[in-house]
Amino acid sequence: MDYLEIEGGKRLSGTLKISGAKNAALPVIAAAILSDQPILINNLPNVVDIRTLLKLLEILGAEVEHEADQARINPGPINSTRAVYEIVAQMRASILVLGPLLARFGECEVSLPGGCAIGQRPIDMHLKALETMGAQIEIKGGYVHAIAPERGLRGSKIVFDKVSVGATENTLMAAALAQGTTEIINAAREPEIVQLCEMLQIGGVTIEGIGTGRLRVEGTGGTPLNFSEDITIIPDRIEAGTYLCAGAITYSQITLEAINVEHLQSTIDKLEDMGCGFDYPSPNSVTIYPARGELREVNIVTAEYPGFPTDMQAQLMAVATLASGESLIEERLFENRFMHVSELNRLGADIWLKGNTAAVRPVEKLFGADVMATDLRASSALVLAGLAAEGTTRVRRIYHLDRGYEDLQGKLASLGAAITRRSE
Numbered sequence: 296m297d298y299l300e301i302e303g304g305k306r307l308s309g310t311l312k313i314s315g316a317k318n319a320a321l322p323v324i325a326a327a328i329l330s331d332q333p334i335l336i337n338n339l340p341n342v343v344d345i346r347t348l349l350k351l352l353e354i355l356g357a358e359v360e361h362e363a364d365q366a367r368i369n370p371g372p373i374n375s376t377r378a379v380y381e382i383v384a385q386m387r388a389s390i391l392v393l394g395p396l397l398a399r400f401g402e403c404e405v406s407l408p409g410g411c412a413i414g415q416r417p418i419d420m421h422l423k424a425l426e427t428m429g430a431q432i433e434i435k436g437g438y439v440h441a442i443a444p445e446r447g448l449r450g451s452k453i454v455f456d457k458v459s460v461g462a463t464e465n466t467l468m469a470a471a472l473a474q475g476t477t478e479i480i481n482a483a484r485e486p487e488i489v490q491l492c493e494m495l496q497i498g499g500v501t502i503e504g505i506g507t508g509r510l511r512v513e514g515t516g517g518t519p520l521n522f523s524e525d526i527t528i529i530p531d532r533i534e535a536g537t538y539l540c541a542g543a544i545t546y547s548q549i550t551l552e553a554i555n556v557e558h559l560q561s562t563i564d565k566l567e568d569m570g571c572g573f574d575y576p577s578p579n580s581v582t583i584y585p586a587r588g589e590l591r592e593v594n595i596v597t598a599e600y601p602g603f604p605t606d607m608q609a610q611l612m613a614v615a616t617l618a619s620g621e622s623l624i625e626e627r628l629f630e631n632r633f634m635h636v637s638e639l640n641r642l643g644a645d646i647w648l649k650g651n652t653a654a655v656r657p658v659e660k661l662f663g664a665d666v667m668a669t670d671l672r673a674s675s676a677l678v679l680a681g682l683a684a685e686g687t688t689r690v691r692r693i694y695h696l697d698r699g700y701e702d703l704q705g706k707l708a709s710l711g712a713a714i715t716r717r718s719e
C-alpha cells in the first residue's frame with residue numbers, strides 16, 4: 296500500500312492549475328444516462344471516483360471512451376439497470392444513478408450504499424422524493440428496487456426537511472424525464488447543483504430558480520434528453536480551498552489558476568480572518584499571501600452553500616492548530632466527521648472534542664509522525680499538517696486521497712514541498 300512521506304517546514308511558492316470538481320463531475324456523468332445520444336464531458340479530474348462511476352456506466356452497457364480529462368459517453372446501448380454492490384460499495388455517490396435509471400428505463404435496482412467513515416449518511420430523502428413522484432420502492436437483498444408508474448414518473452411537489460446535495464441531484468434527474476412539473480422546495484444551492492441544472496437545460500429541460508432553494512423543473516414526459524453541447528466541469532472549490540490552506544499553514548505565497556473565486560468565498564473569508572492576504576491577478580485566479588505575524592484563531596460552523604463547507608472543515612482545522620489563540624469548529628452536517636482530530640493530535644496538535652464542536656488550542660509547533668488517513672478530506676488535512684510539522688510525517692491509507700485529489704503529491708511538489716509517494 297502506498298503512503299506519502301513529507302519533510303515539513305518548507306516554504307511553498309509558485310502557481311497551480313486547479314482541476315475540475317469531482318462532486319460536479321459525478322452527477323454530470325450520471326445524468327448522461329438520461330440521454331440516448333453520445334455526450335462529451337471536458338475538464339474531468341483524474342481521480343479514482345470518476346473512473347469508478349464511468350466503470351459503472353460501462354457495466355450498465357454504455358460505451359465510454361476516457362482519456363486525460365475528457366470522457367465521451369454513449370448511453371444509447373445501456374441494457375442493464377442494475378447498479379451492482381461491487382461498485383456501489385467502492386463509492387457511495389453511485390447512488391446518483393438511481394434517479395436517471397428509473398426515469399429513463401422505468402425500473403432499476405441499485406445496491407444500498409453502506410456505512411461511511413464520516414456519518415450514517417442515509418438515503419431516505421432520495422427514496423421519499425421518488426416515491427412522491429409515483430415510484431414503488433422496496434429494499435430487498437441489500438438493493439433498492441424501484442419501479443415507475445406505467446406512464447412514467449409524475450411531476451410533483453417535493454419538500455425536503457433538510458438540504459441534501461445528493462437528494463436534490465437525484466430528484467432533479469428524475470424530474471427531467473417526468474410527466475409535468477416538479478417543484479423542489481429546500482433544494483441544495485451548491486455550485487455542483489447549478490452545473491447539473493445547466494446541463495439538464497442543455498439537454499432540453501426547462502428549469503427555473505437555478506441557484507435558489509426552490510427549483511421548478513418541466514419534465515420531458517419520457518423523451519430522452521439530447522445534449523446539444525459538450526459539458527465542461529466547473530473548477531473544484533474544495534481542491535482549491537485545500538491548496539489555499541497549504542499556503543496559509545506554511546506561510547507561503549501561492550497562486551491558483553482556473554478557479555471560480557465566488558465559489559471559494561467562505562474559505563477565503565475564514566483565511567482572511569486568520570490574517571492571510573488575498574489578491575486576484577485575473578477573474579479566474581487567486582494569490583494567497585502569508586499572514587503577517589502569527590495566524591489568528593478562527594470560529595467556524597459548517598453549513599450548506601454559501602456557508603462554510605463541511606468538505607473544508609478538516610483542512611481549516613489543520614491550519615487552526617498553529618493559530619495564536621483557541622479556535623472553535625462546529626460540524627453541523629455529518630455526525631462523525633472528526634476522525635482527523637486524534638491523528639492531528641498525534642502530530643502535536645491540542646484539539647478537544649465536545650459533541651459536534653472541536654476546540655483547537657494553540658500549540659507552537661507540530662512534529663512529524665506516522666498518521667492514518669480515514670476519509671478524503673481528513674487525509675488532506677493530515678498532509679497539510681505534515682507540510683508544517685517539524686521532521687518527517689508519513690500519511691498512510693492514501694487511497695482515500697486518490698479518490699478525490701488529482702495528483703496531490705505532484706501538485707504540492709511543484710510548489711516546492713518535500714513530499715514523496717512510497718510503497719510499504
Ligand code: EPZ
Nearest residue numbers: 318388416417418419420421459460461462606628629671
Ligand atoms: C455531498 O454528499 C458530497 N458528495 C459530500 O462530499 C459533501 O460533504 C456533502 O454533499 C455535503 O456538502 C458528493 O457530492 C458526491 P448530503 P451527499 O446529502 O450528497 C443528510 C467529499 O469529501 N441526509 O448533502 O451525500 C446527511 O446524512 C464528500 O467530497 C439525510 O439525512 O451529502 C447529511 O447529514 C464527502 N437523508 C446531510 O443530509 C438523505 O436521504 C447532508 O448530506 C440524504 C442526506
